Amino acid sequence: MSRAPLTVGIIANPASGRDVRRLTANAGLFSSTDKVSVIQRLLAAFGATGVDRVLMPTDMTGIAAAVLKNSHGRQARSSHWPALEFLDLTLRQSVEDTRLAARWMAERGVALIAVLGGDGTHKAVAAEVGDIPLLTLSTGTNNAFPELREATSAGLAGGLFVSGRIPTGIALRRNKRLLVREPSRGLCEMALVDVAVSSLPFVGARAISRGTDLAEVFVTFAEPQSIGISALCGLWFPVSRQAPGGAWMRLDARSPEALLVPLAPGLLQGCGVLAAGSLEPGVAHRLCLASGTLALDGEREIEFNAHDRPTVTLDAGGPLSIDVNATLAHAAQQRLLAIGREHPQHPLNLESQDTLENKNVDTADR
Template sequence: MHAHRQPLTVGIIANPASGRDVRRLTANAGLFSSTDKVSVIQRLLAAFGATGIERVLMPTDMTGIAAAVLKNSQARQGRHWPQLEFLDQPLSQTVEDTRRTARCMAERGVSLIAVLGGDGTHKAVAAEVGDIPLLTLSTGTNNAFPQLREATSVGLAGGLFASQRVPAELALRRNKRLVVREAGRGLCEMALVDVAVSPLAFIGARAISSGADLAEVFVTFAEPQSIGISALCGLWFPVPRQAAGGAWMRLDPEAPQALLVPLAPGLLQGCGVLGAGSLEPGVAHGLCLERGTLALDGEREIEFNPHDRPTVTLDGDGPLTIDVETVLTYAAQQHLLAIDREHPLHPLNA
């Protein structure tokens, strides 16, 4: 007698707060509302259902995202969405909600987790799920790690990978990361895009929105079209995502050269540049300041004083992500989306 086959299951984590933080008020960025996120999730569900995903795990939330998705799924019976299962967990409306959900999904053995959020949301999920691949969707404020793509195409790529129609060696990309360590405090934290050193003494409002608040920046990659802290290196010393190394930059308002940088959507500032260079993997770097705060992927999280000795190290042990373009190119070459007459979406079954 055959063991009961588990349904092909993936997770979706949408950060209710992404795209709604204080930086939306200090810059000219548009809000990414709960309604927008519901629309993105529905497009994912349509693509997942079409590619054979049978079950989707989602967290509950206090902003109505889960409730709206559930209501719409009940109204669309026969639309070939996967079965939805909502994880009823305690809610604190902090990043711990995201971390707890990610751990639960990992324990349930999902094939991948689709993440809707910015750099901080992706970092929080990545820290909890080991080598479960992430399907990244940008809905945050300053995004560099998740690329801006249409959710339907992203969902098709995720579904094709999860249903094992695309080899993992083609579909998955291992990302770089920055590891912040402080041995005296037993501190070990990760950033996916950038670590910024600020002279600001306290964590405070967390987000950095002024070039004068930056003394040093380390990046895993920096693209010229980026917005945010990584744009500093992106417009001065760019580094591709695929490169083995990263980059660093030293800043001072009184430096002889200054660079115009989009630190947030619509927020352009001049930043004084003292120097920049390559960041080699595996080399621990001390900081240029004795005291201040460290911002990881855009948010100040760590305070340090003269008796602390934090270091920043680049390595290649970051999370796995699904390479959407490569997966869909392979799908085209292999005609993976060709369907027979039995498929519910075949034109004869319309």
């Protein structure tokens, strides 16, 4: 009996790395061409580790079209890319495109989803796929959840895991999350990194670019090297991804203590710190403001007023993600990437392939 094809998904947010923070800070641009290059590196790694098929959504920026075109080229053949299948979405040019693609992949039973985007993209995918592991790749602006990593190495880790060569306990990490609830509105939203309470009354352009607009911050983790809202706690009251708890901070420009924080690439601002402390799992926290907006993972999404009673709660029910470092360390210890003569990337096979291609070129020139 033949086995089912080993299938993974790739979701690349066309809009990530292109938001309003290019106007308010010195954030770089992550172009569609850059994303195509990342995807092709993933495909090479997936092909080398036994993945049979990759699912991708279509888009309006040419990412999927370029990958499809390049799949017929010499590089794709020599790297033994997996077969590609594209979902032709009815595109809305919104986060709903990401959510729909994630639901479609979950229904198709993918073993893993590689996500190219920022914190918001990863949050949108995580909300739709349950315990399907995510291979996180940073292509956004203020990225804390997806770690900066070379796509080839990440793809090797993902491919080794889905092909069954890495124990789940080593390869997978369960992430924390913050739940924002407002019972009277039936509201329950998730953040993977931070929830910021702002005095700004409207969602507006979503991004927060001034520290004086922040009154309170809750984080699942905060690392000193972070950029963005979580950097507030990261540089004052750091907490690791692995720690069971999170952290909180209250801010006021009139506070006698102030902290210099990189709120965005190239954007450093002083923020007044009133207090900070540990955030315990399972405890619902009321907000310090009666009205304003809530930013989830860096973008304002929820407006609230004196009639609302939103709370923020930390729990351990976030998505599963591939621990690339642990996976590749295990692969090295067990020599899992040692290959035999039958592997297409064995040096003797590459030598034979080069000889055959050179003969074909000579024949074509005659």
